[in-house]
Amino acid sequence: MEIDPQNAFSAIQTGIRQASALVVTYSFSVVGAVLLLIIGFVVAGLVERWVYAGLGQVGGFDLTLRRFFSKIARYVVLGLVVVMVLGQFGIQTASVIAAIGAVGLAIGLALQGTLQNIAAGIMLLALRPLRIGEYVQVGSISGTVEEIGLFATRLRAADGVYVLAPNSTLWTQPVKNFTRNGVRRNDITITASNEHDIDWVQKSLLGLAEGDKRVKKDPAPSAFVAELGDSTVAITLRYWTSVSDFQSAKVDLNKSVRNTLKANSTIQ
Structure with a gap:
């Protein structure tokens, strides 16, 4: 079967025109996405610093909680930026948000114990039944508190042994604080x-x-x-x-x- 040179040339021209249109269209989308990412990272950093500084004005607000909430604010802004970038390429943002929600739910169920420790860590830092430098006893765990993290608390036992206790364990049992009253x-x-x-x-x-x-x-x-x-x-x-x-x-x-x-x- 012979190929008509004129038809082939016309097909090539049509393909080139379509490819050029796609390149122009998506070039604007890529440029817009890049600009959104740059602006988003700058704004996320500013929001993180604002939240950190703002919480610092609250008397007695724990340093670890300040860092935690400022990081959460940063990631929320970055999440919104990612959704906006995907929208630049014609992806339905409602579907993206639904997918993120489903993934978040799956991760939450898989990391249920870890999330319990985070929630308990926030409560320990907010209500402060124990502070760094205090000697406490919680169930079978006892020692001087050295660090209160979002997942676990580090203590030094009376005999110098290193103790790392999950926050959920410390939060769900009565705390005996031998130092607090002075x-x-x-x-x-x-x-x-x-x-x-x-x-x-x-x-x-x-x-x-x-x-x-x-x-x-x-x-x-x-x-x-x-x-x-x-x-x-x-x-x-x-x-x-x-x-x-x-x-x-x-x-x-x-x-x-x-x-x-x-x-x-x-x-x-």
């Missing part, structure tokens, strides 16, 4: 024979506590009979110290009580 109470209980002078024992215990500068005057230390037995009596020395002095005062007073009462053959 003072702590300690009880030293000894068992004495009924034959001993109970008044003298109480005065001796009080004297030891009152003579220690770390023991608070208010509330004042007290010594009282805590429990009665058939042949013994339990006497408790109760006193308060600052959190920083709690452990050292406890160790020293335990030793002083033991030495004082043992010398008088009071302790059983």
